[in-house]
Amino acid sequence: MKRIEVHEMENFIKDALLGTMYTNSNVEEYNEILTILASLAAESSSSSEDSEQEQIEHPKCSNFVDTIDSFEDEDFKSHFRLSRTTLDYLIGRYEESEQTRFATKAGKTKIPAKTMMYMYVWYLSNTITYRQLAVLFGVTKSTAWAIVRRVVAWVISIGHEFVKWPIGDALEETTRKFLQRKQIPGVIGAIDCTHIINAPIKDKHIYFDRKRNYSVVLQAIVDAD
Template identity: 30%
Template sequence: MARETVYKLIGLLDESHFLPSYHSGRENITAEKAFLLSLWYLSNQETFREISDRFNVTYSSVHRCLTRTLKFLLSKKKEIIRWPAIETTNIITNAFRSKQGMVNVIGAIDGSHVEINKPSHNQDSYINRKGYHSLLIQGIVDHSKRFIDVFCGEPGSMHDARLLRKSAIFKKISQNPDYIGQYFLLGDSA
């Protein structure tokens, strides 16, 4: 993630109602620290204890910051991850044509596995073809590798083609072919 993007999100988090304002007692953790420790947690494999030491906050503060930051990000998802407007489609398709030589591509689609701890229920349905427990994520990106659609949360044993059929984007395109129009998605054979 670009530094500029990080600090734009920190500014939005600071202006939001997701972090409490300072009233009395111990000073609150800044939006910057809350966001950066959350970003650190999401991009590394450290425990809450290690992160609390790294950022000089309590164990419970790490949990609170992470929870509040994730709720904030989820509240912004429709502003950040959105299907391109009609005015933008020409820019995207022209960029795909100049970079890859393919005409009318609106996005690239693929699925990936996110490793998880063994769940307490239905363990077998979360074991993927590589033998570990996971959740599936399907993403569609534009020419700049910005997400324009994301679908996630299905068990790792599910096939990519079934994941696509369960996604909201598949339903939108199936119900209204004009939703994608003359454009198409670039992806593997699943």
């Protein structure tokens, strides 16, 4: 199988980001984000290589999507870290996009948007390898790798719809919910930080944290929901 070149992945990410960055975004900030994402993709590029021998040695499940659909709501959220309603919404949005179906190889069945979204969220929420993901969903390892990155790019492309400060009625609704739930007036968000245990190849020493890991610090603010 043809290896996916690093520069192709960089361009793929760049195209996705160009459509989402605000017009007044800082150029240096944009370049830094692009460098981090491209470096992470470069480190993972070897995962796209799949041998014919591997296909023979690793039989794959054929009905895992049906198994997921049979989960009770509590089990579904436990595995996906998202409610079924939220994931169904994402699937619906993804089906409306230009990337609705993904062709693996000529003559093979195309992978539905629902399966692709299941694969993406399962990969994020369960910390498994591409090999394990491929076995579960009945695809090759290289296809699993490509699907995860394809959906990542799509999520980035719609991120600006959700990652934004509340204004107007949304702002009032957010403060009302925080007051109702935590009895604290005037709150528009809850802030916290976490570490993504990975780091760009360039200047890796800069990302050595206090817990002696190489990580990228993520600071996030969420609303009352």
